[in-house]
Amino acid sequence: MDIVTRENTIYCNINTNLVASYTKGYIEQLKKYLENDENYEVLQIDLSQTESIDSMGITFLISTYKTMSARGKAVKLTGVSEAMLRIFKMMKLDEVFKLKLNY
Amino acid sequence: MKSNFENVDNVVLEITKKLSEVERFFPREFISMLDFVLRELLNNAVEHGNNMEEDRLVKLSLEITNEELIVDIYDEGKGYNPKKSLEKTENDDNFRVRNRGILSIYGFGFEIDADGGHTRAIYRNV
Numbered sequence: 001m002d003i004v005t006r007e008n009t010i011y012c013n014i015n016t017n018l019v020a021s022y023t024k025g026y027i028e029q030l031k032k033y034l035e036n037d038e039n040y041e042v043l044q045i046d047l048s049q050t051e052s053i054d055s056m057g058i059t060f061l062i063s064t065y066k067t068m069s070a071r072g073k074a075v076k077l078t079g080v081s082e083a084m085l086r087i088f089k090m091m092k093l094d095e096v097f098k099l100k101l102n103y
Numbered sequence: 104m105k106s107n108f109e110n111v112d113n114v115v116l117e118i119t120k121k122l123s124e125v126e127r128f129f130p131r132e133f134i135s136m137l138d139f140v141l142r143e144l145l146n147n148a149v150e151h152g153n154n155m156e157e158d159r160l161v162k163l164s165l166e167i168t169n170e171e172l173i174v175d176i177y178d179e180g181k182g183y184n185p186k187k188s189l190e191k192t193e194n195d196d197n198f199r200v201r202n203r204g205i206l207s208i209y210g211f212g213f214e215i216d217a218d219g220g221h222t223r224a225i226y227r228n229v
Contacts, residue, residue: 019108019111021108055146055204056146083131083136090211
């Protein structure tokens with residue numbers, strides 16, 4: 001996962017599938033980054049390179065959303081594929097995240 | 104396969120790649136659904152069935168006919184009641200952090216049964 005801050009937004013680019021084999025590492029990576037950066041209003045997670053997601057990946061997104069909300073920060077998801085949107089809709093999560101779709 | 108999440112990823116990628124090669128039989132929507140379901144079932148077997156003990160094995164069998172899709176997962180655990188997971192999650196909100204895997208599989212229209220270390224998920228009207 002690549003993370004960079006530009007102006008008031010932290011951009012996270014997930015460059016793998018968002019699945020169990022990667023999410024633990026991403027949680028720690030993001031936690032460490034956020035410890036050193038308070039000057040942001042929005043956390044934007046780009047999923048355009050992510051083809052597959054599992055419940056641990058969804059848990060990563062939800063727990064990130066909850067953490068950011070508690071800090072008064074916004075979370076946006078971009079590059080969400082049609083397949084992933086179907087999963088979000090089934091879980092009624094599509095209304096929560098500010099989504100920009102891949103298509 | 105040995106019980107780790109990297110193996111889950113590799114197995115699912117291999118299966119979905121093969122199915123994608125015959126896309127006229129398996130549309131993308133079906134394959135992405137199967138991708139998710141297989142990951143959930145295998146992750147369950149690795150994490151809960153085999154307690155992340157890598158030397159414990161997980162076996163997967165996948166059968167697709169005109170009428171149904173049957174997934175059989177075998178792990179070395181004692182088993183669980185998938186319907187209990189469903190009861191637990193029905194009382195929770197959408198922002199719960201855990202326990203969404205099994206509910207999602209039901210949400211896709213699968214029936215799930217478990218007996219000891221064997222879990223079977225069936226999808227009809229393929």
